Amino acid sequence: MKKILRALAIVTLGLAVLLVTIRAGDAEWIEGKRIQLSTSLTVALQPTSADTRGLLSSACAVRPSTSSSKYRRLPAVTGQLPLSRFRQGLDAAASKDLSTDSPSYSPREEVILAHPTNFGRRFLQDLYGKPVQNDAIVVLHETVGSAKSTINYFRTSHPKDADQVSYHTLIKEDGTVVYMVPPDRRAFGAGNSAFGGSTEEAVKTNPNFPASVNNFAYHISLVSPPDGRGNRSSHSGYTRAQYQSLAWLVAKTGVPDARITTHRLVDRSRQRSDPRSFDSQYFFRLLYLYPRNREISMQCSTPAIAQEE
Numbered sequence: 389m390k391k392i393l394r395a396l397a398i399v400t401l402g403l404a405v406l407l408v409t410i411r412a413g414d415a416e417w418i419e420g421k422r423i424q425l426s427t428s429l430t431v432a433l434q435p436t437s438a439d440t441r442g443l444l445s446s447a448c449a450v451r452p453s454t455s456s457s458k459y460r461r462l463p464a465v466t467g468q469l470p471l472s473r474f475r476q477g478l479d480a481a482a483s484k485d486l487s488t489d490s491p492s493y494s495p496r497e498e499v500i501l502a503h504p505t506n507f508g509r510r511f512l513q514d515l516y517g518k519p520v521q522n523d524a525i526v527v528l529h530e531t532v533g534s535a536k537s538t539i540n541y542f543r544t545s546h547p548k549d550a551d552q553v554s555y556h557t558l559i560k561e562d563g564t565v566v567y568m569v570p571p572d573r574r575a576f577g578a579g580n581s582a583f584g585g586s587t588e589e590a591v592k593t594n595p596n597f598p599a600s601v602n603n604f605a606y607h608i609s610l611v612s613p614p615d616g617r618g619n620r621s622s623h624s625g626y627t628r629a630q631y632q633s634l635a636w637l638v639a640k641t642g643v644p645d646a647r648i649t650t651h652r653l654v655d656r657s658r659q660r661s662d663p664r665s666f667d668s669q670y671f672f673r674l675l676y677l678y679p680r681n682r683e684i685s686m687q688c689s690t691p692a693i694a695q696e697e
């Protein structure tokens with residue numbers, strides 16, 4: 389009996405040590421592998437570098453900073469994040485069974501991380517400390533510029549608030565889906581903006597700028613055709629592959645039809661008209677072919693960090 393008790397004690401002690409070890413090591417699960425968030429990350433997650441470590445966390449921030457000139461100076465990002473940081477459920481075999489009608493379309497996907505000055509954490513409270521609980525919306529855009537110049541701009545450090553801009557995701561002419569900002573982070577896709585009619589939804593997060601939808605928006609941008617570079621009111625439109633990819637992507641956000649909108653509709657500056665020449669009937673026809681799920685989740689996680697770093 390004594391022997392058994394002693395053995396039990398040793399096992400219990402061993403478990404306690406193991407638990408302590410797991411707690412002490414700041415770790416994350418990525419594609420079934422437990423990744424230690426230390427310098428070994430660089431090795432474990434090629435080509436993720438130590439610079440992108442903080443971006444693996446989906447933590448919310450409690451409240452925006454009220455200081456008026458808070459320029460963000462963050463180091464250059466030299467690494468990447470895994471695809472699973474942008475979309476869960478990558479082995480979608482199960483979702484195929486949900487609907488026999490759903491098309492077997494799946495686009496090429498790329499991760500090209502935006503520079504962290506160009507996006508932030510989602511907030512639990514607005515600038516004045518009022519809790520915000522808006523459901524997610526999807527906001528559609530077009531780039532106007534080429535994919536290359538848009539991506540280059542988002543990859544560039546912009547310390548001044550006024551220069552910062554990003555979308556979560558870009559869809560190239562060939563249908564390639566380019567993930568640039570993790571969905572649980574706040575992309576800077578719309579300036580002065582609000583969603584809805586009589587009860588307008590907007591969150592003020594910066595003392596120097598009007599309220600916007602960014603805190604609860606998932607911003608997707610279609611790369612404009614070459615004849616859409618200027619500011620004419622229309623152009624030749626988007627490719628079939630872009631519509632296919634857009635429907636495939638939006639279905640994975642689980643956002644209901646009534647909360648899918650455009651930059652033109654949420655804009656309150658009267659300066660934005662994108663996406664121009666967008667065939668929304670064709671888009672919704674395609675969207676209904678896909679099962680809705682939440683592989684792309686805009687929910688940031690708690691406990692939140694006090695303020696955006």
Ligand SMILES: [Zn+2]
Pocket residue numbers: 528529530577651660662
């Ligand atoms: Zn836009």
